Amino acid sequence: MSIVVVGTVAFDKIETPFDRTERILGGAATYIGLAASQFAENVNLVSVIGGDFPEEYISLLRNNHINLDGLQVKPEGKSFYWSGRYHADMNSRDTLVTELNVLADFEPILPESYQSPEFLVLGNLTPRVQLRVLEQLKRRPRLIVMDTMNFWMDTAWDELLSVIAKVDVLTVNDGEARQLTGEYSLVKAAQKILTMGPKFLVIKKGEHGALLFNKESVFFAPALPLEEVFDPTGAGDTFAGGFIGHLARTKDISFDNLKNAIIYGSAMASFAVEKFGTEGLVGLTHQMIDERVRLFVDLVQFDISLVSK
Amino acid sequence: MSIVVVGTVAFDKIETPFDRTERILGGAATYIGLAASQFAENVNLVSVIGGDFPEEYISLLRNNHINLDGLQVKPEGKSFYWSGRYHADMNSRDTLVTELNVLADFEPILPESYQSPEFLVLGNLTPRVQLRVLEQLKRRPRLIVMDTMNFWMDTAWDELLSVIAKVDVLTVNDGEARQLTGEYSLVKAAQKILTMGPKFLVIKKGEHGALLFNKESVFFAPALPLEEVFDPTGAGDTFAGGFIGHLARTKDISFDNLKNAIIYGSAMASFAVEKFGTEGLVGLTHQMIDERVRLFVDLVQFDISLVSK
Numbered sequence: 001m002s003i004v005v006v007g008t009v010a011f012d013k014i015e016t017p018f019d020r021t022e023r024i025l026g027g028a029a030t031y032i033g034l035a036a037s038q039f040a041e042n043v044n045l046v047s048v049i050g051g052d053f054p055e056e057y058i059s060l061l062r063n064n065h066i067n068l069d070g071l072q073v074k075p076e077g078k079s080f081y082w083s084g085r086y087h088a089d090m091n092s093r094d095t096l097v098t099e100l101n102v103l104a105d106f107e108p109i110l111p112e113s114y115q116s117p118e119f120l121v122l123g124n125l126t127p128r129v130q131l132r133v134l135e136q137l138k139r140r141p142r143l144i145v146m147d148t149m150n151f152w153m154d155t156a157w158d159e160l161l162s163v164i165a166k167v168d169v170l171t172v173n174d175g176e177a178r179q180l181t182g183e184y185s186l187v188k189a190a191q192k193i194l195t196m197g198p199k200f201l202v203i204k205k206g207e208h209g210a211l212l213f214n215k216e217s218v219f220f221a222p223a224l225p226l227e228e229v230f231d232p233t234g235a236g237d238t239f240a241g242g243f244i245g246h247l248a249r250t251k252d253i254s255f256d257n258l259k260n261a262i263i264y265g266s267a268m269a270s271f272a273v274e275k276f277g278t279e280g281l282v283g284l285t286h287q288m289i290d291e292r293v294r295l296f297v298d299l300v301q302f303d304i305s306l307v308s309k
Numbered sequence: 310m311s312i313v314v315v316g317t318v319a320f321d322k323i324e325t326p327f328d329r330t331e332r333i334l335g336g337a338a339t340y341i342g343l344a345a346s347q348f349a350e351n352v353n354l355v356s357v358i359g360g361d362f363p364e365e366y367i368s369l370l371r372n373n374h375i376n377l378d379g380l381q382v383k384p385e386g387k388s389f390y391w392s393g394r395y396h397a398d399m400n401s402r403d404t405l406v407t408e409l410n411v412l413a414d415f416e417p418i419l420p421e422s423y424q425s426p427e428f429l430v431l432g433n434l435t436p437r438v439q440l441r442v443l444e445q446l447k448r449r450p451r452l453i454v455m456d457t458m459n460f461w462m463d464t465a466w467d468e469l470l471s472v473i474a475k476v477d478v479l480t481v482n483d484g485e486a487r488q489l490t491g492e493y494s495l496v497k498a499a500q501k502i503l504t505m506g507p508k509f510l511v512i513k514k515g516e517h518g519a520l521l522f523n524k525e526s527v528f529f530a531p532a533l534p535l536e537e538v539f540d541p542t543g544a545g546d547t548f549a550g551g552f553i554g555h556l557a558r559t560k561d562i563s564f565d566n567l568k569n570a571i572i573y574g575s576a577m578a579s580f581a582v583e584k585f586g587t588e589g590l591v592g593l594t595h596q597m598i599d600e601r602v603r604l605f606v607d608l609v610q611f612d613i614s615l616v617s618k
Contacts (some may be wrong), residue, residue: 039616089493090476184398187536209533219425220531220608225520227496249616259611286617293613299529300609304602307348307558308595 001248002042004114004141005032006133007123008103009047009061009235012277013083014233016090024277025057026082028123028147028250031234033066034281036121036267037290040248044114046070046133048106050077060171060282064302069111077102090229091206110136119248122167126157134166143253145169145196145244147236150176165197169258171240173204183257186211190218200258202243204236212262214255221262224270224295231276235269238281242268267292310557313423313450314341315442316432316546317412318370320354321586322392323542324481325399327469333586334366335391335462337432337456340543341591342375344577345430345486346552348597349557353423354381355442359386369591378420384413399538400515419445428557430549431455431476436468441477452562454553455507456545459485476505477569480549482513495520496510496527507525511546511552519573523564530571533579533604544578547590551577576601 012026013140037043039108044067051074063070083097085258108129115138122130124147134144146167152160153176166171171191174186183189190213193201201209207229209222243265248258271280321335338356346352353376360383363544370377392406429450431439447514455476461469462485473479479502481506483495492498495512504512509546512520516538552574559566576598580589 100341145354185536185538187534197362205517208514209531218534218608219611220534221611222518222529222531225496225527227494229494246616250614256612260613263611263613264616290615290617293615297613302528302530302572303565304606305559306574306599306602307555307573308599 001038001118001251002044003119003121003244003248004034004041004044004046004070004110005029005036005118005121005123005241006108006130007032007047007121007125008080009045009049009053010080010082012233013081013097014230014231014276015085017086017088018230019276021276023081025060026233026277027080028125028234028237030061030278031237031272031281032121032123032241032244033061034064034278035238035265035272036245037066037249037284038062038268038281038284039242039264041065043067043112044117046108046110046114048072048074048102050079051075051103051297053079060278064282065090066296068116070109072106072109074102076220088233090232101103103143108133108136115139117144118142119244121244122163123237123240124149127152127156127163130163131159143168143244145171145240147171148176149242150179152189153179161196166272167198169200169202170198171202171204171236172207173236177201177203187218190210191215200255202262206232206235210239210262210266217255219259219262221257221259221266221296222299223266224292224299226270226274232273233277235273239265241265263293263296264289267296310349310427310560311353312345312349312428312553312557313353313355313379313419313426314338314345314430314432314550315355315417315439315554316430316434317389318354318358318362319389319391322390322406322540323540323585324394325540326395326397327539328585328586332390334369335542335586336389336545337434337543338589339370340546340581340590341430341432341550341553342370343373343389343587344547344574345554345557345583346373346375347577347593347595348551348554348573350374352376353379353426355417355419355423357381357383357411359388359411360384362388369585369587373591379418379423381415381418385413393542395541399541416446417442424448427451428553429453430553431472432549434547434616436461436472437467439472440468443472452477452556454480454549456549457478457485459488462488466531469503476507478509478511479507480511480513480545482515482545486510499527500524502546511571513548515541515544519548519571519575521567526564528564528568528571530568530575530605531608532575533601533608535579535583538582540580542586544582547581548574548578550574558566572602572605573598576605
């Protein structure tokens with residue numbers, strides 16, 4: 001099953017209360033791709049980098065079986081660069097630097113082999129780029145997953161809504177679900193968003209887990225309680241990658257299997273936050289992932305006898 | 310199975326962004342007792358009220374099969390009064406008024422029939438009163454559950470620790486678990502608290518659910534995603550009441566059954582927050598409670614096929 005992933009490939013520089021990094025490998029498409037490639041063999045990336053991007057990072061992506069035919073290299077340009085500092089609670093952060101560089105005028109081009117994917121993930125990017133990708137598809141994918149953020153709600157409202165209308169699964173955080181609908185209740189916000197196009201909505205709540213909605217049902221998965229969170233960067237993207245990877249592997253887009261995809265996404269995110277950058281996603285085995293999933297089963301499963309019986 | 314509940318019986322006056330009340334029935338022991346009495350027949354309350362407390366509220370407690378032999382009435386005194394205003398997010402609030410009144414010099418007295426309970430809940434109160442109750446027990450209960458709050462950590466640290474050392478289950482919120490231990494990670498905070506006396510720890514996270522820890526395991530239950538939260542007052546106490554009520558009904562204090570008790574507690578809390586004050590807890594049937602529990606089962610259950618198989 002083929003997956004196309006569109007998003008940023010970037011340099012990140014991260015400060016936490018405990019440590020800091022130099023410029024390291026980051027970007028939404030990087031995290032989504034690395035997580036998805038744990039489950040699916042045919043992961044195809046669409047992004048852009050500058051001439052400053054190290055061969056070492058490109059090799060890392062290739063070694064994780066990510067196809068880079070759709071990765072544009074602009075030798076004269078500089079790669080997208082983001083720097084942020086996390087607060088003591090590790091839940092909130094300040095952006096210190098955002099340099100769009102080659103991303104500023106990015107025109108995505110889908111190679112011939114990318115134009116009929118089974119699954120498509122539109123990572124967080126300007127809605128204009130997300131639309132350009134949709135226009136180049138020869139056939140509608142079985143499932144289109146879209147991530148976005150509050151910034152596009154502030155700056156590109158109409159284009160954003162037109163992309164949302166075309167996708168199957170929208171992933172946003174709780175604040176973004178509220179901003180998108182003007183509803184404080186996440187249940188009401190979800191029902192509104194499900195009239196805007198998507199059949200499924202994932203609301204990411206960081207350390208408080210994630211909710212999956214369709215019009216009839218709701219499913220909740222907690223985040224794994226961890227002793228240490230080292231770096232939350234990329235957790236949401238890693239979640240999306242594990243989510244789509246599981247769906248592509250199992251070829252089943254029922255609500256029940258979307259629940260399982262949420263668990264696999266949460267398991268992958270728990271690896272991501274335990275180390276800096278993409279480090280936690282490298283060298284994982286299926287055994288390690290399944291052990292993590294078993295922790296989720298233990299965390300939430302109960303066997304109840306009802307009081308009215 | 311007998312339950313003794315110690316805590317406040319009070320007047321509450323509540324403002325939310327949507328509505329406000331006059332002085333209505335409130336207090337930790339009230340919520341704990343009303344929730345526990347849905348499951349257990351022998352619920353015995355220890356508290357104090359003034360001569361101003363309306364007969365109507367006393368009847369309400371009696372009609373819910375709560376034994377009031379341990380409820381002291383001070384005809385010359387005024388009942389404990391609390392007033393608060395919730396912020397727009399319904400998660401945080403300002404206390405507008407706290408009048409201790411008869412609570413200021415409360416000396417709890419356990420009637421003879423209360424002195425050998427199977428289950429004891431020490432609701433949130435000054436640790437001195439919680440200690441006085443423990444001293445009057447003829448026999449150690451099968452399970453002692455204690456609730457407390459940050460205020461006692463600031464003002465009565467040593468007494469607080471000496472009560473904590475004597476109980477089986479401590480319930481606190483996430484901020485309080487952090488304050489009690491100086492650990493930001495809830496996993497680390499839990500492990501520290503479990504060296505202070507309790508065999509089990511419940512960390513309440515409000516709309517984000519609750520965690521149950523023992524030294525070996527952790528269990529998580531979400532809060533039910535609701536369309537509307539009308540009044541969060543008493544949600545934590547209602548949770549504790551449903552928790553102890555389920556344990557008393559099933560006579561089983563294994564970790565697996567404590568998980569179920571967390572679910573019943575969460576179900577009861579979901580009723581409490583849907584209406585003002587104690588209104589949501591009156592007129593419930595076992596059928597209604599079980600329907601709510603089934604929503605929790607649907608909310609978290611998944612049936613996963615592992616990737617390494």
